[in-house]
Amino acid sequence: MAATPQHKIKLYTNHGCPWAHRAHIALAELNVPFQEELIDLSVPRTREYLAINPRGLVPSLEFDGHVVTESAVVAAFLADAYPAAGLVPASTDEGGPLARARIAFFVDTYFSKAVGHAQKAVSAYAEGPAAQEPALADFVAAVVKEIEPLLADAAPFFGGSSKLTLAEVQTGSFLLRLYAYIKHGLVPASLEAELATKAPNFDKWAKATIAHPSVTCIWDEDRIIAHSKYRFGKK
């Protein structure tokens, strides 16, 4: 499929959803026009939306009438559909398969080994910092062991060049939340110093990623933090 900017793209989304946020980062990088429909997640999905995505989740993408769902698939699809944007090399490019494998492994590792611990820590916000410590220690240990070495040689990731890759598209919204949780006291502030000391490659890469305008495109920090404090603050 030769993708050109005249494709008809519609994104069903919710700006508070970190998974849907992935599609926004990809679209911001592609710099193509798209239609957006906001899905209210506080009410049951409409029959029309369930016909598009029977799981009832956001995001969903309509691309020339074809539906693509699951945020990781949506983001990878957009990156592949617009190869000129350079988010990920084509599998037919010289070195493409290896770079794609490295990016896929990195994203899989961050989500399978690290993210769950951070999520567990923030979920324990209502119980206080002492209750959050074990999960935070697990998060730092996972980043140090699993992620830090992958970023030692930054290429093909952002930081290795000034260009975002699919790795940052898939992780950026979760990095934004991590550092916002630190900043707003949803997890102990000591986490930032610990990451900077024990996982400097990660800290540098993550901070560069969350400063990128395509990553912050729909980010409303005050709203996300207020919602998180309400959600995780309940005993």
Ligand SMILES: N[C@@H](CCC(=O)N[C@@H](CS)C(=O)NCC(=O)O)C(=O)O
């Ligand atoms: N694995 C899905 C997860 C998407 C997801 O969980 N979306 C949430 C919002 S962040 C959702 O749509 N929830 C539906 C609901 O809360 O009713 C993906 O990556 O697309």
